[in-house]
Amino acid sequence: MLVFTQKLAPDLDRIPDWTIALTAEQRTKTRQHIDIPGGDRMTLCLDRGVNISEGDRLISETGDKVVAIVAQPEPVITVTAQTNLDLIRAAYHLGNRHVPLEITSQYLRLEPDGVLADLLIKLGCHVTQEIAPFYPDRGAYHGHDH
Known part of the structure; x- marks a missing residue:
């Protein structure tokens, strides 16, 4: 399972492997499991207090995968x-x-x-x-x- 542990710095120009839509409530949770396209699951394991906003990109703990966040209608x-x-x-x-x-x-x-x-x-x-x-x-x- 992929584990995403931190936000990607805005100045790093990495193309996301996936884009995931999160509700407002989901964007407040720093620890959760999320389905990603292709039937896989990811674990979000950010430091407590980190805000997740539309446009953020998160990087996996291995540094090889990036996911972009959008707001789910x-x-x-x-x-x-x-x-x-x-x-x-x-x-x-x-x-x-x-x-x-x-x-x-x-x-x-x-x-x-x-x-x-x-x-x-x-x-x-x-x-x-x-x-x-x-x-x-x-x-x-x-x-x-x-």
């Missing part, structure tokens, strides 16, 4: 609003609930949740369920507990 709720204030208010309420959230100036994006969708509609937002890549903000204190 997944079910999401995309939230838009008539005004920036309404969008900010929605982000505030979702943040109070510690919801993984993608924040842009045009929309918010979160994992599907009917209760939160109803809340957002009551706040005057427009809610659309779709399949799209999800890039939640990692936050300043990711991994903390209350």
Whole structure:
């Protein structure tokens, strides 16, 4: 089984042997088994705290294989609003609930949740369920507990 242990430096111009699509949740895990094209499996064994992002390339422990990471489209709720204030208010309420959230100036994006969708509609937002890549903000204190 192939074991990938570190990110490839951005300045090293290695063509990937595979490209794998990972969900937002999978991109937060530094240790996991992943199916790769051709029916094989790889083990991801990165140091704790390493962030995996779209565009990253990982190198195997033997140095002979490279895998490129892309974001897997997944079910999401995309939230838009008539005004920036309404969008900010929605982000505030979702943040109070510690919801993984993608924040842009045009929309918010979160994992599907009917209760939160109803809340957002009551706040005057427009809610659309779709399949799209999800890039939640990692936050300043990711991994903390209350």
